[in-house]
Amino acid sequence: MRPCRQGHPIAAARSLALTSLPSRPPACPAHSCPSPLWSTSTRCYGTCWRCTRWRPRPTGDLVRATSQLSATPPAGVPPDGNNRLGVVPTFQGLQMVEQDIGVIRGFRELGVGVMAITHNWKNWNGDGCLERTDLPLTGLGRLAVREMNAAGVLIDLSRAGVRTSLSAIDESGAPVVFTHSNARAVHDHPANLTAEQIDACAxxxxxxxxxxFPALVSGRPQPRLDDFLAHLDHLLDRVGPDHLGLGLDFDDRVRKRYAHDPLPDPPYTFPQGLSAPADLDNVREALEDRGLSASERERLLGGNLARVLSRAWEG
Structure with missing residues (x-):
């Protein structure tokens, strides 16, 4: 089980200086992401889920070391001036749950705030986006969605299969999030979203x-900022600024599992002009150039994610 990180600029929760993490995420420009949220996720493949389920104390220690969040963060929390980060422990896939959905509530009590139904590949709940099949939620997956709603867990559908994600949106009683996804109409990649997924989520x-993440931005060896902004423009035109955020995926280190996975091996070459949190000024300037109001910019740069976190964590 390995911590990995995925940055979301957001003012969403009581913050925490990340002195307990193995490495500190790079700083963001204060005026572009005044109170960022940094999700920390664990990947469990093979049999390591047993370590998570049957040795809960180390898992709890990991979660507590990276999470000092209020149980119900107020939406749109203003920056507190302390230059701190909010941290939300996240599971990318429910492998550690297997068929025992009752442990979802236990992980939530430990502090896990976001869980993905699947991540790239098939599990007990549904299909991942890299599977050759495209099936909806299983019966167990529907129960898992209901349990996450009841436990106050935000449901993440990035890297889920198309039909699995659509059925999860229909099943969920709370809004969901795609934490790191772009538009398939702009760049045709299985991890990007179809028009149907985009519309259903909004x-x-x-x-x-x-x-x-470069493989999701364009087919270039190194994407450009304009390639990323093409996804932004498409999504703004389709659903507007109230349903968009940033999940830039700077520090996630994906590994291939099958030879046909359409993901490159590291090192990754992020877009020119958007390769680190310090480049978020470029995104803010692009939003200003597109005529978004100050309120719309703040919602896109964090307020929208604060809203869905708050709604999900209310349970």
Whole structure:
């Protein structure tokens, strides 16, 4: 089980200086992401889920070391001037839950605030986006969605299969989030979203957080900032600023599992002009150039994610 990080500029929770993390995420420009949220996720493949389920104390120690969040963060928390980061422990896939959905509530009590139904590949709940099949939620997956709603866990559908994500949106009683996804109409990649996924997420009040991960931005060896902004423009035209955020995926280190996975091996070459949190000024300037109001910019740069977190964590 390995901590990994995925940045979301957001003012969403009581913050924490990340002195307990193995390495500190790079600083953001204070005026572009005044109170960022940094999600920390664990990947469990093979049999390591047993370590998570049957040795809960180390897992709890990891969660507590990276999370000092209020149980219900107020939406749109203003920056407190302390230059701190909010941290939300996240599971990318429910492998550690397996068939025992009752442990979802236990992980939530430990502090895990966001869980993905699947992540790239199939599990007990549904299909991932890299599977050759495209099936909806299983019966167990529907129960897992209901349990996450009841436990106050935000449901993440990035890297879920198309039909799995659509059925999860229909099943969920709370808005969902795609934490790191772009538009398939701009760049055709299985981890990017179809028009149907985009519309369904927005219709139910959810948020799509755009990713700077190069394989999802364009087919260029090194994407450009304009390639990323093409996804932004497409999504602004389709669903507007109230359903968008940033999930730039700077520090996630994806590894291939199958030879046909359409993901490159590291090192990753992020877009020119958007390769680190310090480049968020470029995104803010692009939003200003597109005529978004100050309120719309703040919602896109964090307020929308604060809203769905608050709604989900209310349970």
């Amino acid at each position: 219709r139910r009040g959810g948020v799509i957080a755009l990713s700077a």
